[in-house]
Amino acid sequence: REHAPWAILDMGIRCIISSSYADIFYNNSFKNGILPIILPQDQVDQLMQEAKDHPEVMLEVDLEKQTVKRGNKFSFSFEIDPFRKRCLLNGLDDIGLTLEKDSKIATFEQKRTADKPWL
Numbered sequence: 001r002e003h004a005p006w007a008i009l010d011m012g013i014r015c016i017i018s019s020s021y022a023d024i025f026y027n028n029s030f031k032n033g034i035l036p037i038i039l040p041q042d043q044v045d046q047l048m049q050e051a052k053d054h055p056e057v058m059l060e061v062d063l064e065k066q067t068v069k070r071g072n073k074f075s076f077s078f079e080i081d082p083f084r085k086r087c088l089l090n091g092l093d094d095i096g097l098t099l100e101k102d103s104k105i106a107t108f109e110q111k112r113t114a115d116k117p118w119l
Helices: 004-010 023-031 041-053 082-090 094-099 102-115
Strands: 015-018 035-038 060-062 067-070 074-077
Touching (some): 094 102
16 A cells, blocks of 8 residues: 555656545655645546546546536535645655755754764
């Protein structure tokens, strides 16, 4: 499960939709920049039927508005943790989040070196 998001990402998939996910897979998807959307099963069933009936039609996933839609035919809303949403919208991984605090880290290191030069 830890490597599954890598395989999905390698195929160019950036968003997946299901009614549920295993916790490890769900969390690792976010860490790899993949949006795992959770929708009620009846909505997932509707999306699957649409894909079977109209394979040429694309869905639109709008992370900012938290919607999945197909033109004017239907629109579903989904929930996402605000922190994870911010990370996905800004392309932030663990390293990127750390680098956002670069100046604070540098200030801390300077102070620590001055206070405890043996460290």
